[in-house]
Amino acid sequence: MKKIVQIKNLKKVFCKGNICVANDINLFINEGEIFTILGKSGSGKTTFLRMIAGLEIPDSGEIIIDDKEVFSKNNNLQPKDRGVAVVFQNYALLPHLSIASNITFGSKASKADLEDVLEKTKLKGQENKFPHELSGGQQQRVALARAIITKPKILLLDEPLSNIDTELRAHLRVELKEMIKSFGITALFITHDKEDAFYLSDRIAIMNGGDILQVGTAKNIYHNPVDLYCANFLGKITEISQNNYVRPEHIFITPNGRFNAIIKSIVFYGSFYEIILKTEKTELLIHSFDDNLEIGQNVKYDFSGEILNF
Structure with a gap:
C-alpha cells in the first residue's frame, strides 16, 4: 500500500x-x-x-x-x-457567493468537475443558493466539496x-x-x-x-x-491491584463469581447501568444490563480476562 x-x-x-x-x-x-x-x-x-x-x-x-x-x-x-486541501472548523464559507461559486472559489475546476462534486456531495439543486440558506449539514458538504474539487x-x-x-x-x-x-x-x-x-x-x-x-x-x-494515559483517554478504567486495571464492561455480576461485593450505587444511562461495587479493598466501576439490581445488594462478580497491565 x-x-x-x-x-x-x-x-x-x-x-x-x-x-x-x-x-x-x-x-x-x-x-x-x-x-x-x-x-x-x-x-x-x-x-x-x-x-x-x-x-x-x-x-x-x-x-x-x-x-x-x-x-x-x-x-x-x-x-x-x-x-493538500483543508476543511476548517468553521467551514469558512463566503456569505456573498452562491454555493457553486463557493465550491469553485480559488480553483480551476471545470463545469464537469463541479457537476460531479455536486452529485457526490448531494448538493445538486442547491448550487444557486447562498450559505445562510443551507442547513449545518449542507454547509459542511459545501466546505468538503470546495476542498475535494481541487483533487x-x-x-x-x-x-x-x-x-x-x-x-x-x-x-x-x-x-x-x-x-x-x-x-x-x-x-x-x-x-x-x-x-x-x-x-x-x-x-x-x-x-x-x-x-x-x-x-x-x-x-x-x-x-x-x-x-x-492512553487507557484513561479512550475509556473508563478501574484499578484492581497495583498496576493492574480493568474496563467496566469486563467486570460482570454472576451467581458463580469468585468474588464478593456490595452494590454501592446505580446510575441508569439508557442502554446500560453504571454500577459501583464496593469490595473489601476497593471500589469497582462496572457496566450492566441487569434491571433487577439494587443498592445495598450483596453480589458475586468476576472478570472476563481483559486485564490491563502497566
Whole structure:
C-alpha cells in the first residue's frame, strides 16, 4: 500500500513558554485511508495539521506528500504547491457567493468537475443558493466539496464536527465518512472526540504534549493501550491491584463469581447501568444490563480476562 504522507523526525517548539507541540514525530498515512490525530486541547494536533498544510513552519524534520518533499532542511513548499486541501472548523464559507461559486472559489475546476462534486456531495439543486440558506449539514458538504474539487493528494479536516450539537453530529459523522470514502480520497482528521475518531478512522494516533503515544485501529488501541494515559483517554478504567486495571464492561455480576461485593450505587444511562461495587479493598466501576439490581445488594462478580497491565 502506498504511503501518501510520510512524517520524519518532525519537531516544533513555540518559544513563548517553550512549549513543544511536535516532539520528533514519525508516522505515515496510507493512500485512501482516514487517519485521525486524537488528542486533548493543547496536545499539538492542530499545529501538526497546519505544518502538513504549510501554514506553520516546523523547526526540523521532513514532510513528504505523494513522494514529493514539501518540507525539509532545504525545502519549504507553499501551501498551494503541496497538494493538500483543508476543511476548517468553521467551514469558512463566503456569505456573498452562491454555493457553486463557493465550491469553485480559488480553483480551476471545470463545469464537469463541479457537476460531479455536486452529485457526490448531494448538493445538486442547491448550487444557486447562498450559505445562510443551507442547513449545518449542507454547509459542511459545501466546505468538503470546495476542498475535494481541487483533487488534493490529502484532505485535512480540522475538527469540522466540534461546534455541532450531539444529534446532528452523529448524522454528519455518517455523511462525512460516506463522502470521503466515495471519492476514494486520503484524509487526515483532527479531533478531541473519541466517538468521532472511532467511527471515522481506519487508524488513529493518540497525541499528547507533542508526542504520538500510540498508533493503531480503534479496536487495537482500546483493548491494548500502551500506557495508563492512553487507557484513561479512550475509556473508563478501574484499578484492581497495583498496576493492574480493568474496563467496566469486563467486570460482570454472576451467581458463580469468585468474588464478593456490595452494590454501592446505580446510575441508569439508557442502554446500560453504571454500577459501583464496593469490595473489601476497593471500589469497582462496572457496566450492566441487569434491571433487577439494587443498592445495598450483596453480589458475586468476576472478570472476563481483559486485564490491563502497566
